[in-house]
Amino acid sequence: QKEVEQNSGPLSVPEGAIASLNCTYSDRGSQSFFWYRQYSGKSPELIMSIYSNGDKEDGRFTAQLNKASQYVSLLIRDSQPSDSATYLCAVNTGNQFYFGTGTSLTVIP
Amino acid sequence: KAGVTQTPRYLIKTRGQQVTLSCSPISGHRSVSWYQQTPGQGLQFLFEYFSETQRNKGNFPGRFSGRQFSNSRSEMNVSTLELGDSALYLCASSLVQTPSYEQYFGPGTRLTVT
Numbered sequence: 751q752k753e754v755e756q757n758s759g760p761l762s763v764p765e766g767a768i769a770s771l772n773c774t775y776s777d778r779g780s781q782s783f784f785w786y787r788q789y790s791g792k793s794p795e796l797i798m799s800i801y802s803n804g805d806k807e808d809g810r811f812t813a814q815l816n817k818a819s820q821y822v823s824l825l826i827r828d829s830q831p832s833d834s835a836t837y838l839c840a841v842n843t844g845n846q847f848y849f850g851t852g853t854s855l856t857v858i859p
Numbered sequence: 860k861a862g863v864t865q866t867p868r869y870l871i872k873t874r875g876q877q878v879t880l881s882c883s884p885i886s887g888h889r890s891v892s893w894y895q896q897t898p899g900q901g902l903q904f905l906f907e908y909f910s911e912t913q914r915n916k917g918n919f920p921g922r923f924s925g926r927q928f929s930n931s932r933s934e935m936n937v938s939t940l941e942l943g944d945s946a947l948y949l950c951a952s953s954l955v956q957t958p959s960y961e962q963y964f965g966p967g968t969r970l971t972v973t
Contacts, residue, residue: 851901
């Protein structure tokens with residue numbers, strides 16, 4: 751079992767819609783959770799971090815964490831073509847970062 | 860504040876050669892982690908250095924090594940290059956403040972082994 755698993759995608763949504771990205775992790779002792787965005791040919795860019803159960807909102811992005819279910823999600827509201835990228839979920843267990851393989855998102859104008 | 864920098868940005872090497880990559884973290888960050896990214900395997904953790912000590916190591920052969928200097932700059936070395944080492948090598952720096960521990964990536968070094 752992988753430490754971090756993401757829905758493989760690819761995911762396509764129309765412009766203006768809500769994109770929902772999901773991630774599960776295996777280590778119950780994981781302490782912090784992150785979402786990175788990676789454009790093709792570029793390095794990952796940190797867009798959200800979350801440490802406590804519940805929702806955290808930042809502009810059009812909302813991260814949701816449920817430690818009991820070992821589940822992290824990212825919602826992108828009012829999706830824009832510029833949001834088209836691969837989204838990586840990352841989990842820090844206190845010892846090491848683990849990354850999912852990413853979900854490719856395409857926002858269709 | 861300047862971001863993470865990596866040099867060189869692109870490298871072409873021949874099988875059997877060795878290569879050294881460099882990473883300068885964000886000012887004040889003492890942790891530097893290295894990752895290999897390939898289309899098939901995604902982001903794979905190589906190692907992490909903190910205060911000049913290797914704190915964690917991923918599942919890579921001993922051909923992959925690294926070090927960190929007193930100014931937190933880090934180098935990664937790959938000896939006896941193989942074709943499969945062709946990848947994007949990323950370094951990430953962190954303040955290491957529990958629980959935040961946010962990592963910020965550099966632009967990467969694209970290594971091609973021929």
